[in-house]
Amino acid sequence: MYISNNNLSGPLPDALSNCQSLIHLRLDRNSINSSIPASVSKMQGLILLNLTKNTLSGMIPRELGLMDGIQELHLAHNNLSGHITESFGNMTSLYRLDLSFNRLDGRVPSQGVFSNVTGFSFEGNSGLCGGVSELHLPLCPPESMEHGLRKRHLLMKVVIPIAAGIIIGSSLILVFFTIRKKPKAQSATTRGFQLADDNYPRVSYAGLVQGTNCFATDNLIGRGRYGSVYKCGLLLKNTMTTVAVKIFDLQQSGSSKSFLAECEALSKICHRNLVSVITCCSSLDSNQNDFKAIVFELMPNGNLDKWLHPDVHASQQLQGLTMVQRLNIAVDVADALDYLHNCEPPVVHCDLKPGNILLDTYLVAHIGDFGLAKILSDPEGEQPINSKSSIGIRGTIGYLAPEYGEGSQVSPSGDVYSFGSVILELFTGMAPTHDMFRDGLTLQKHAENAFPDKLMEIVDPVLPSIEEKSGSSLQNQSNRMEDICNTMFSIIEVALSCCKQAPTERMCTRDAAAGMRKIRDSHVKKNTRLASHS
Missing domain, CATH: 3.30.200.20 (Phosphorylase Kinase; domain 1)
Structure with missing residues (x-):
């Protein structure tokens, strides 16, 4: 259950303890208040609990340390107080505990997650002491003195502000010299985002x-x-x-x-x-x-470009893709674009091409390389593209929507054009940058010239032989070629609709995804039926 970054408020309900099968619960960046109920510990299926950046107060319930399977517990940036419960140190499954920026005090345990300096985060709790030496915390006073020291808490009201002032002053000096050292343009672009927060492992x-x-x-x-x-x-x-x-x-x-x-x-x-x-x-x-x-x-099967053009990638010994595998890839890519264009906020990839379509162990397609992506809620995303910017024209020649070359704004229809180009390449085996495409001839016009009567002239020449070797093809040559031709008719029809010159005339992503899925399912159904009769 991921309901982070909303406006949820009030205490955590005891009814959460009824969710026995819940594995991940993320409630971070809300306004949840009151204390953490001990009943949370009854959620024995929980692996990750994230309550970071709320307004929780009170002590951390000892019962949380009795949860057998929990691996990550994030309680940072709240108003939690008191000691860290010793029971956390006995949890063998817990490898990530973040208690940063609360008001915790007292002795830090030394066993379990507390012995892992990268797994335990405690910054912003100035009253903590002890723990393993790698944490560099001050030594705790003898236990006989702790009771008396707690009575003299007024001293801490003086020490803490002074220490905080020193830390803040030192930090400001460090930031000042860091900014002076870095180029001004870079500091302006890097200060606004950090991916490696509590939800991502740290790598050096x-x-x-x-x-x-x-x-x-x-x-x-x-x-x-x-x-x-x-x-x-x-x-x-x-x-x-x-x-x-x-x-x-x-x-x-x-x-x-x-x-x-x-x-x-x-x-x-x-x-x-x-x-x-x-x-x-x-x-x-x-x-x-x-x-x-x-x-x-890691995507073990590399990118789609290596499968479509093995002659260019001589080190790759690839057997080629069947019609069904190509249709599956087309559906996967369309589904991903449909998600990107309709999520909140919408995202435009801007550089869809076979080299950025990666294949996993089962040849399931995954879109990668978001270095040119644009989030449409970003105010900069509303600005026309400047070909002289540091990134330049958004896209790759051959897959680039024509309006981008003229300085038009980034939009989902630009990705649709790229998708159409990828589909044509996927089923014809010809890249839009092939040497034959010159003097006004493009891959799109090449397909238009062959549509609908000469489709077999532009189909990837290796596809019929791959179909035959795959064992999934029809029994005789004529039936096999007829089936490929009929399927190609529907595929090219969708691709050409995506590659219309005017953005407003192009098929929307959702219709393209539905169209490719319908073609795939029809092809599979027909092959299954005819194979059973052969």
Whole structure:
């Protein structure tokens, strides 16, 4: 249950304890007040509980430390007071505990999650003491003195303001010199966003260097406009995981802005057909230069471009995609665009192409690379595109909507045009940048010239043989070719509707997704029926 960042108020209801099967509960960034009810501990299926940035008060219930399976507990930025319950230290499953910026005091336990300096966060609680030495907390007074010290709490009213004043003053000085050191343009763009909050694991530059074997070429899996992507081994949640890490080339103009745009977009979206972001890293490298990277879920089957043009990628030994696999990919991409264009706020990808469509183990498609994405609620998103900006024209030649080249505003219809181009390439096997497309001839016009009577002349020439080898094709050659031709008719019809010159004449994303799904289901049904009769 994700209901973060709303205007929910009042106390947490005891009825939550009835949710025995709930795994994740995120109530952060609301206005929930009162104390944390002990009944929350009855939610024995809970793995993650996030109550950050509310107005909770009182002590942390001891009962929370009796929850067997909880792994992450986030209680930061509230008004919680009192001691940290010792029972948290006995929880074997808990690996992330964030109690930052409350009013907690007393001794910090030393066992369990409290012995993990990266798993336990406690900043902003000036009354804490003890714990493992790596936490660098002050020593606690002898237990015999603690009672007397609590009676003299007035002293703390003097010490805390002085200490806070010193910390704030030091921080302001540090910020002042940091801003002076950085270029002014960069400070203006980097201060407004941070992806690596409580919900994302923290990774260091050193960890990425180690995981990629010093960014060895053997681990290089792709290059883009603003950087390179490497395969990387990281320890995440106590498990060694192979991920993809995108390293931004900050010497390239526009790369810092691309990093921020991608982080901003990825933090607002989540869909089964979008590449999953794990975390980001914004740090300094070994030479004290700026370093920025984003860590993604690894897509074992690479990008769609390598499957459509294996001759260009000589190192890739790929068997080719069947008609059903291509239709599934088309549906996946359409579904992802439908989600992006209709989520709140809407997101326009701006650079849809086969190189940015990644395939997982089961050839399920995931859209990636949001470096040029635009969130339409962003005031800047309402401005016309400036081809002389640091990012430049939003898109890639061949997939770029024609109105973008003329300075028009970013809109979902631009993605629809790119989708139409991708569909044509997916089923004809020809990239819109092929050498034959010159002197006014484009991939779209090439398809129009063949529609509807000469479709078999433009179908990917390897597709019929792939269908035959797959064992899913019809028994005889004539039936197989007829089926491909009929399916191609419907596919090209949708693609050409998406590629209309005028944005207002193009099919909307939702209709394109529904159209591709209907074509896919009809093709599968027909093949199944005819195969059963053969």
